């Protein structure tokens with residue numbers, strides 16, 4: 001699914017209005033009706049809705065929503081800034097309609113303290129939407145601060161007030177802290193970054209029938225990975241196929257004390273479809289790996305750490321988990337990078353070794369995939385002010401070195417040398433445990449070996465990994481789930497694709 005900027009969303013609204021055609025007031029009504037339906041399905045009629053409205057079309061949505069909820073039998077109060085004189089046309093019409101309904105009281109933002117809310121209250125934030133264009137002023141800032149201190153359920157319409165759709169926060173920015181965000185048609189970039197996404201609570205993208213033609217034709221470099229895309233990438237196994245059709249994967253990993261990383265990566269490669277799987281590990285891990293992964297072939301290199309790297313051209317190599325940073329490992333790894341030309345997958349200590357001498361970055365084979373977490377990324381490419389800037393730096397580096405960057409996070413981003421960005425929305429905080437990254441390396445390497453393109457392997461890989469994490473959390477809880485549970489759940493994830 002494409003992600004658009006605030007300006008592109010405005011253009012999409014406008015295009016829909018002109019070409020469907022639909023009047024702006026009807027479009028607001030359609031958006032509000034969609035929210036009302038969602039609310040009706042999630043709250044019972046004893047709830048009392050306190051709806052806070054701004055002067056733009058986000059406010060118009062709020063006024064319209066308040067009226068619809070009232071007609072559905074909910075108790076509703078509306079709050080506005082009485083000092084506002086400049087309303088958008090749609091907001092003005094809808095406020096007028098509200099004033100004509102005697103059952104809905106209209107109060108000033110300042111009155112919330114005098115009123116005191118019923119304990120069954122639900123707060124609805126319809127103050128600012130995608131039209132926010134500057135830091136919030138003091139009157140609204142005070143309101144949002146007060147609302148944030150109240151313990152009632154909080155719903156934001158389209159976007160929590162105070163967030164920009166497509167960029168990071170201003171310094172000391174105040175943002176409404178939503179439990180649920182009901183957003184129209186599109187994911188917004190700010191929902192997907194840690195500094196801003198934390199204000200959104202659960203995100204629900206509600207279809208409001210904006211022009212499909214516009215959506216198809218409008219260019220964007222930013223995407224959310226959705227299941228439709230994954231179905232397009234996934235290739236079921238042909239009945240007549242044999243192991244030679246599914247590639248040869250070699251995991252180069254492990255050192256004394258970190259053989260588990262090699263085990264996790266190798267098992268993950270096996271469980272995501274690799275035809276023939278090898279593990280190149282130091283001798284100290286031989287018995288462990290052979291016992292727990294009998295399907296893998298083990299190549300021993302070095303005693304306690306890997307001392308040489310294979311140069312088989314028909315294998316796809318995933319290098320790094322638990323490798324250690326011994327100078328001997330580094331020497332032969334760098335030698336390998338200088339001579340090897342096929343795409344590889346690099347994670348963890350492979351990236352830490354490169355970070356010790358970043359000149360070697362340009363020797364990473366073109367179209368390789370690297371999978372840094374934020375700290376590893378920083379070691380490789382330097383620090384940035386926030387995750388939005390980090391992403392832009394990653395785009396630059398991806399192009400410069402001709403490599404795919406899987407920037408791991410709550411919403412991991414896959415960045416391509418062509419400057420495209422794919423945000424992953426599967427996965428959960430139960431995966432925040434040592435070992436999860438090793439599993440991801442195994443999955444992506446295995447997919448690359450099966451002839452998925454680097455873009456497909458990275459996008460499909462992060463999605464599979466997160467989905468397996470979601471299944472594991474459902475069964476075991478986020479606290480108790482283990483990275484090895486992700487591997488066990490891969491089978492159930494593939495089943496939903498078949």
Ligand SMILES: NC(=O)C1=CN([C@@H]2O[C@H](COP(=O)(O)OP(=O)(O)OC[C@H]3O[C@@H](n4cnc5c(N)ncnc54)[C@H](O)[C@@H]3O)[C@@H](O)[C@H]2O)[C@@H](O)CC1
Pocket residue numbers: 010013014024027028031054055056057058059061088127128129130131132133134135136137157158159184
């Ligand atoms: N345009 C359309 O047809 C549709 C718009 N929709 C709604 O409209 C919203 C966008 O509406 P608008 O573009 O009118 O924008 P908003 O309603 O988000 O806010 C814009 C208003 O707030 C003011 N403003 C911006 N930043 C401010 C600040 N920091 N302090 C004080 N005032 C500030 C602006 O001057 C303007 O008056 C969407 O988020 C969505 O909720 C939906 O109803 C769908 C259809």
Ligand SMILES: Nc1ncnc2c1ncn2[C@@H]1O[C@H](COP(=O)(O)OP(=O)(O)O)[C@@H](O)[C@H]1O
Pocket residue numbers: 348372373408409410411412426427428429430431432433434435436437438440465
């Ligand atoms: N809160 C979270 N939400 C979703 N995914 C997460 C979360 N925390 C971690 N993950 C995922 O788990 C993996 C952790 O990888 P990494 O940090 O390299 O850990 P390690 O290599 O120590 O296992 C990444 O794929 C990351 O996206």
Ligand SMILES: [K+]
Pocket residue numbers: 058125126127128129156157158159160161
């Ligand atoms: K809002």
